[in-house]
Amino acid sequence: MKILQKSLQKQTKHIYIAYYTYMINKYKGVVIMCGFAGVVNLKEKIIDKKQVIINMNQTLSKRGPDECGYYLEDNVLFGHRRLVVIDPDGGKQPMTFKYMGNTYTILYNGQIYNTEELRNELKGFGFTFEGHSDTEVLLKSYIHFKEDVVKKLNGIFAFAVWDTNNKKLFIARDHFGVKPLYYCFINHNFVFASEIKAILKFPGIEASLDEQGVCELFGIGPAHTAGTTAFKNIYELKPASMLIFKDDEIHISKYWKLKSKIHTDNLDKTCDTVKELLEDSIKRQLVSDVPLCTFLSGGLDSSIITLHAANYCKEHNLPPLNTYSIDYVDNDKNFVKTDFQPNSDNYYIDLMRNKLNTNHHTIVLDTPELASYLEDAMIARDFPGMADVDSSLLLFCKHVKNDATVTLTGECADEIFGGYPWFFREDALNSKTFPWSIALSERQKLLNPEIAKNVDLKEYVDYRYNESLKDVEILDTDSTETAEKRKISHLTLNWFMQTLLDRSDKMGMYNGFEIRVPFCDYRLAEYVWNIPWEMKALKGREKGLLRYIMKDILPSEIVDRKKSPYPKTWNPTYLNTVKKMLSDIMENKEAPINHLLNREYILEILNTDGKAFTRPWFGQLMTGPQLMAYLCQVNMWLERYHPKIEL
Numbered sequence: 001m002k003i004l005q006k007s008l009q010k011q012t013k014h015i016y017i018a019y020y021t022y023m024i025n026k027y028k029g030v031v032i033m034c035g036f037a038g039v040v041n042l043k044e045k046i047i048d049k050k051q052v053i054i055n056m057n058q059t060l061s062k063r064g065p066d067e068c069g070y071y072l073e074d075n076v077l078f079g080h081r082r083l084v085v086i087d088p089d090g091g092k093q094p095m096t097f098k099y100m101g102n103t104y105t106i107l108y109n110g111q112i113y114n115t116e117e118l119r120n121e122l123k124g125f126g127f128t129f130e131g132h133s134d135t136e137v138l139l140k141s142y143i144h145f146k147e148d149v150v151k152k153l154n155g156i157f158a159f160a161v162w163d164t165n166n167k168k169l170f171i172a173r174d175h176f177g178v179k180p181l182y183y184c185f186i187n188h189n190f191v192f193a194s195e196i197k198a199i200l201k202f203p204g205i206e207a208s209l210d211e212q213g214v215c216e217l218f219g220i221g222p223a224h225t226a227g228t229t230a231f232k233n234i235y236e237l238k239p240a241s242m243l244i245f246k247d248d249e250i251h252i253s254k255y256w257k258l259k260s261k262i263h264t265d266n267l268d269k270t271c272d273t274v275k276e277l278l279e280d281s282i283k284r285q286l287v288s289d290v291p292l293c294t295f296l297s298g299g300l301d302s303s304i305i306t307l308h309a310a311n312y313c314k315e316h317n318l319p320p321l322n323t324y325s326i327d328y329v330d331n332d333k334n335f336v337k338t339d340f341q342p343n344s345d346n347y348y349i350d351l352m353r354n355k356l357n358t359n360h361h362t363i364v365l366d367t368p369e370l371a372s373y374l375e376d377a378m379i380a381r382d383f384p385g386m387a388d389v390d391s392s393l394l395l396f397c398k399h400v401k402n403d404a405t406v407t408l409t410g411e412c413a414d415e416i417f418g419g420y421p422w423f424f425r426e427d428a429l430n431s432k433t434f435p436w437s438i439a440l441s442e443r444q445k446l447l448n449p450e451i452a453k454n455v456d457l458k459e460y461v462d463y464r465y466n467e468s469l470k471d472v473e474i475l476d477t478d479s480t481e482t483a484e485k486r487k488i489s490h491l492t493l494n495w496f497m498q499t500l501l502d503r504s505d506k507m508g509m510y511n512g513f514e515i516r517v518p519f520c521d522y523r524l525a526e527y528v529w530n531i532p533w534e535m536k537a538l539k540g541r542e543k544g545l546l547r548y549i550m551k552d553i554l555p556s557e558i559v560d561r562k563k564s565p566y567p568k569t570w571n572p573t574y575l576n577t578v579k580k581m582l583s584d585i586m587e588n589k590e591a592p593i594n595h596l597l598n599r600e601y602i603l604e605i606l607n608t609d610g611k612a613f614t615r616p617w618f619g620q621l622m623t624g625p626q627l628m629a630y631l632c633q634v635n636m637w638l639e640r641y642h643p644k645i646e647l
Helices: 010-026 050-058 115-122 132-153 209-222 267-285 300-315 347-354 365-371 374-381 388-400 413-417 440-445 457-469 479-507 522-529 544-549 557-559 570-587 598-605 624-641
Strands: 002-004 033-042 067-073 075-083 095-099 103-114 156-163 168-173 182-186 188-194 208-210 243-248 250-252 291-295 322-330 361-366 406-407 514-516 644-646
Touching: 002 208, 002 388, 033 050, 033 103, 033 156, 050 067, 050 075, 067 322, 075 103, 075 156, 095 132, 103 132, 115 132, 132 156, 132 168, 132 243, 168 413, 208 209, 209 440, 209 457, 267 300, 267 522, 267 544, 291 300, 300 413, 300 544, 300 557, 322 347, 322 388, 347 557, 361 388, 365 374, 365 388, 374 388, 374 479, 388 479, 388 624, 413 522, 413 544, 440 457, 457 570, 479 514, 479 522, 479 570, 522 570, 570 598, 570 624
Parallel strands: 208 644, 291 322, 291 406, 322 361, 406 514
Antiparallel strands: 002 361, 033 075, 033 188, 067 075, 095 103, 103 156, 156 168, 168 243, 182 188, 243 250
């Protein structure tokens, strides 16, 4: 790895220390980065099975490398992994509190952005606080508000509360599912964890791949259907959902969804409201007790975040903001202009760096690393993902982690404000399927013909697509265009954005590094959802409204810059590397993926450098090289998890 940045001088190190100290004193204990696992059995005692929860907990060490904790009760096994930042004693988990003769125990991963408001509200109800962690605030909020607590929270979270006296487990996940949570129910054991790998450590739970799993891998992947996984009988708790396990029964319900209503605000009022909501979200997420930075690509979204973060540092007499961007060896030399990626980032990054006086660092990745970390990226997800788009972010976070623990990014603005090309391209709008993954016939062709006889990818994808559209609420007052854009916005928010959020959490937390997404604020999403498309796409531009709001705040070059996605490598050595990897797999008769694939078609893909697969595999970035890398990841996944094939 080459890192194109100046070594930190002694002065800069002092700045970091000053920043750290300031934030500790001002905002105590609000960051909890971790993973957790738990087992509840209401039919028999499991207190003597501590080794089970130890084994499950050990798989989560990447999410919390510094400390582990356990809570054991007759019917309960809880384990927690923690990255200690401050308040080592006050933030320990599992956390237990006795209240009015009852005992409550919490496992929690995330950050509650309205912690102080909740703390003050609870004080009004007579609660006192021993420490200053948001874990304690969340636990006592549940005790007071019970299941309605989820309606009080603004943040990113997954948590579980065990109510000892009532023998009830309550678990919940944040509005957009930034923080993960999975579960399985087997032989009266309700097993749950932050990652699937922990669940697979529970005795009796085996990895199995059935027809639905194959459809998820090759029809939906690297996305996934909310609530499902590629593993048979292992489920995901959907975003904005809560689950109650009581009397040996599971009850799941949604606590929030986007609701359609008539937008009555004029343009000026709309702009003021969007600006106010966005600024509040950014401000809340800038609160940190550890060094914080932003990812800066020079695009509109990351520039907005960085502008507010840099101004925050100035207002609070903090040192210049650290910003980071990613690049690849020889990328300028090999860059190819496309409709999806019209220009490179460097000019625009320099523009923002100079305007805001940030301390900018460019991390440059090379092909061998991108390829060698494909397996790590797959392990982080427990699922084949976005190939080098994943491995590059994992490596990026790994190196930024040397200087910071938290970052803010501009992700989710495109989903919220309508920034992707498929909001405008007729072929995507008329595809009658997920617009980022329209190559269904080519996907079907990937399968071994014998398997393809019984596995119809198009039928499965069509079902998921139509099922999802049923949830879209169209108003009688919606124009034809607004109605159509509601549908594609719904799909983008609930499918494509989920894939990116999962990527951010898993790649970041694999390094004990937290990625925050201020645009992914449920209050902002609620408001923007109902803005008519004509206003949202002001002047016919993607994110036209957002550009209009920022026209006198950011440089015109940034405001007018055409959307450019997360940068990928254009270096031909990457294509050659993943081509060799996939070729080796195809030549290995023992490679498990060969049972699933159409060998002739894969060889055609290899011989044409991926061009035989005529459309992008997924989204804007995953073309031929990324498809090859994805297939390599599928083989890695099969080799590592050894799923029983049930077809």
